[in-house]
Amino acid sequence: MLKDKVAIVTGATSGIGAATARLFAESGAKVMMSGRNVERGKVCMDAAREAAGEGGEAAFLAGDVADSGFCDRLVAAAVERFGRLDILVNNAGVIHRTGILETTDADWLEAMAINVNALFFLSRAAIRQMKEQGAGGAIVNVSSEWGVAGAHGHIAYGASKGAVVNFTRSLALDHAADGIRVNCLCPGEVRTPMLEGGAKSRFGDVEGGLAKLSENIPMRRISDPIEQARAIRFLASDESSYMTGSIVVNDGGNTAG
Ligand SMILES: NC(=O)c1ccc[n+]([C@@H]2O[C@H](COP(=O)([O-])OP(=O)(O)OC[C@H]3O[C@@H](n4cnc5c(N)ncnc54)[C@H](OP(=O)(O)O)[C@@H]3O)[C@@H](O)[C@H]2O)c1
Structure with missing residues (x-):
């Protein structure tokens, strides 16, 4: 599905x-993975390499996406290693699990830096490359x-994730004519x-807490990460070739009511 991407x-x-x-x-893409934790990065890269299908490959670059310079280097590293860039996830x-009165300046700024600023830094670098x-x-x-x-x-998280939605729509409009979805x-x-x-922080233990959370989800269960990964692959692949600026909810029915 992502062969040679x-x-x-x-x-x-x-x-x-x-x-x-x-x-x-596994779907044939060449993947430049990133995160800050080098040890986990290596384990996850090895897992991706093991899953790689025909043509699939994986590499890892450690760094902080809140740093504009690192974001430029990450795009450059993908291009240097694999020759081009087709997809950015x-x-x-x-x-931060706090309301406004408990949220520190540092927490707020960190949420915006990682959840919002990084998207700006990386998308800018990626779109430069894609346009070229x-x-x-x-x-x-x-x-x-x-x-x-x-x-x-979750005041900082909610604000930052709302920003991601409208960042998506605005960027989609600006680059639809370039074929960048x-x-x-x-x-x-x-x-x-x-x-x-x-x-754990809300209910005291992980399993009990997840069971409690499941009770309030219309589908009565928590999603597995692969169920999100499949939706990301769909949006990244040519299967969604006419979709841009779309906001796809994958939540077991949580926001349907
Ligand atoms: N889990 C959920 O229920 C849920 C629900 C809705 C949305 N989401 C969203 O889904 C995305 C992934 O979440 P997850 O649940 O998979 O979280 P996770 O297991 O905590 O993983 C977060 C990832 O982000 C990386 N990261 C955080 N800060 C970074 C920084 N400054 N620079 C580089 N990498 C950084 C971490 O890398 P290192 O640890 O190596 O730094 C880690 O790989 C997030 O955007 C989250 O908001 C999750």
Whole structure:
């Protein structure tokens, strides 16, 4: 499905990003993975390499996507290693589980730096490259169900994920005529270290907390990261060739009501 495509996946050292990089490699893409944790990065890169189908490959570059210079280097590294860039998945993200009175300046700025600024830095570098190649491209931004609905008790996260939704639409309009499609995935609850951390802090233990969270989801279960990865692959591939500026919710029905 992604044969010979070159993709960057951020936040590929854990959760949704690791599953996406693996699925992309398995689908024939050459994947430049990134994250800050070198040890987990190596484990996830090895898993992607093992899954790689015909033509699939994986490499890893460690760094902080809140740093504009690193984002430029990440795009340059993908091009240097694999010769071009077709797909950018802006997936890295952080969460602060606080309302406005408990949110520090540092927390707010960190949420904006990683969840919003990084998308600007990386998309700018990617679009420069894609335009130079002249063959279009696809950008998939990972927001959240809380990008399209209020996030009770998560003020910085909710604001940042809402920004991702409208960043997607605006960027899509600017580059539709270049053949560069920009779409957004809004996951619901997904079993990753991010959600497990939330379940533990809210309910005291991970399994009990996840069971409690499941009770309130119309489908009565938490999503597996692969279910998000498949939706990301769809938005990144030619299967979604007429979609741009789309906000795709993948949440077991959470925001349907
Ligand atoms: N899990 C959910 O229920 C859920 C629901 C809706 C939306 N989402 C969104 O889905 C995306 C992935 O979340 P996840 O659940 O897979 O989270 P996760 O398991 O906590 O993984 C987050 C990833 O982001 C990377 N990252 C964070 N800050 C970074 C930085 N400054 N520079 C580079 N990489 C950074 C982490 O890399 P290192 O650890 O190596 O730094 C890690 O690979 C996020 O945007 C999140 O908001 C998740």
